[in-house]
Amino acid sequence: MSTSPGSGNPPDATPLNPDPTGQDPSAKDPAAGEKAQLQAAIFEVTGAAKGRSLHEIREMLQAEFSRRGVKAFNSIWLDSVASAAFHGEPYIIDFPAALAAEAAVPAPNDGVRKRLARRRELRQDKLPAGTFPPASAWELDSGDVTGGAPEPRPDPRTVLGNTRAVRQLLAVAASGAAALLAIAAVWAARNSRHRRTGRSTAGGA
Structure with a gap:
């Protein structure tokens, strides 16, 4: 799966994450490092945003992004992040980024910390052997394939x-x-x- 915004999208569009829920440990997101830094900055600013105006929070985000060597995807995205921080909720880019960021910067509230802890448990859980049938069981015989020749209909x-x-x-x-x-x-x-x-x-x- 390509993470490129595509030629039909604006150049500053947010890259796609091949595994936004963090369920596939083998999925590789080329923008994972950048997203983790952005998420860490969001956690940092959201924790210090109480009592600040929306404009001040926006400037704080830009400063923290710059300090970490990253930048906002676009101005609309930055406004969304600032608005969420203004209401005390950190904007979550995706769960893999949030989990990586929390290793360096704690999530700013208990609700987010609990959600991330639960997500981390789910990633670590392994399904017992035999949960899914073997690959050979998914192979269909020619007689089992649906959509074959339709039954003849009377003239x-x-x-x-x-x-x-x-x-x-x-x-x-x-x-x-x-x-x-x-x-x-x-x-x-x-x-x-x-x-x-x-x-x-x-x-x-």
């Missing part, structure tokens, strides 16, 4: 033809049922007339 024309055939069968069935009902009605009417005719003949006799 829309075939589906449409089948739908039409079903509709035609339903229409024929409905017509047949209607015809049967009509025939049944005719036979019922005839039987009714025959019964009435039979009763009339019997009455006349």
